[in-house]
Amino acid sequence: MNLMNQLLKGVNLYLVGMMGAGKTTVGRLLAKELGYHFFDTDMLIEQSQKKSINEIFAETGEAAFRDIETAVLAELSSCVRLAIATGGGIVLQRKNWSYLRHGLVVWLDAPVEVLYSRLQNDATRPLLRETDLKVKLQSLLEQRQALYAQADLHLTLQPGETPEQITARVIAEIPTVLCPERRPVTELN
Ligand SMILES: Nc1ncnc2c1ncn2[C@@H]1O[C@H](COP(=O)(O)OP(=O)(O)O)[C@@H](O)[C@H]1O
Numbered sequence: 001m002n003l004m005n006q007l008l009k010g011v012n013l014y015l016v017g018m019m020g021a022g023k024t025t026v027g028r029l030l031a032k033e034l035g036y037h038f039f040d041t042d043m044l045i046e047q048s049q050k051k052s053i054n055e056i057f058a059e060t061g062e063a064a065f066r067d068i069e070t071a072v073l074a075e076l077s078s079c080v081r082l083a084i085a086t087g088g089g090i091v092l093q094r095k096n097w098s099y100l101r102h103g104l105v106v107w108l109d110a111p112v113e114v115l116y117s118r119l120q121n122d123a124t125r126p127l128l129r130e131t132d133l134k135v136k137l138q139s140l141l142e143q144r145q146a147l148y149a150q151a152d153l154h155l156t157l158q159p160g161e162t163p164e165q166i167t168a169r170v171i172a173e174i175p176t177v178l179c180p181e182r183r184p185v186t187e188l189n
């Protein structure tokens with residue numbers, strides 16, 4: 001077992017952040033690097049409801065979606081050795097934090113311009129439809145920033161930073177949370 005796994009002891013990693021920040025993309029890579037299992041709360045919701053996120057929002061509304069999201073998170077929090085990509089709104093419900101706190105919460109904080117460039121042609125996120133995308137993203141970020149900031153680890157992403165580079169940075173920063181006296185690890189044996 002490598003140093004990182006000795007430090008983590010199976011603690012789950014929860015990726016939080018705005019739509020388009022890269023939680024699903026980086027979460028998958030993180031799981032691979034750590035020998036963890038990858039889960040995405042949105043994917044689990046769509047599988048359990050046999051509907052898309054768009055359909056759930058359209059047919060039962062956002063409140064119902066949030067209840068399902070909490071139920072999925074509760075299930076996941078009872079497991080170990082998971083890298084979990086959450087939906088961008090998971091931080092909104094206080095009860096979700098009682099589950100997130102079972103693990104290590106990582107905020108992938110990408111600039112609005114980057115989110116905008118990635119989501120311009122996206123049709124899978126109901127909250128971004130029929131609206132001025134950049135204004136909406138800015139407004140959501142302003143509403144949520146203080147919540148995201150409660151994460152254990154805050155990674156400010158740079159334009160052009162690849163998913164692989166971000167994954168490596170998350171891993172390097174984990175010891176600074178688990179062993180506060182430590183600085184980022186550059187070499188993991
Ligand atoms: N570091 C990155 N560089 C370039 N594109 C990225 C990066 N991370 C994610 N993407 C792309 O941005 C879009 C949103 O990524 P995704 O992982 O779904 O974000 P989230 O789960 O946070 O909403 C996808 O098209 C993905 O391929």
Ligand SMILES: O=C(O)C1=C[C@@H](OP(=O)(O)O)[C@@H](O)[C@H](O)C1
Nearest residue numbers: 018019020042087088089125126
């Ligand atoms: O920010 C939000 O409120 C949402 C983010 C989405 O997930 P991603 O962050 O993976 O896009 C999805 O859960 C839903 O559309 C709501």
Ligand SMILES: [Mg+2]
Nearest residue numbers: 023024085086
């Ligand atoms: Mg996602």
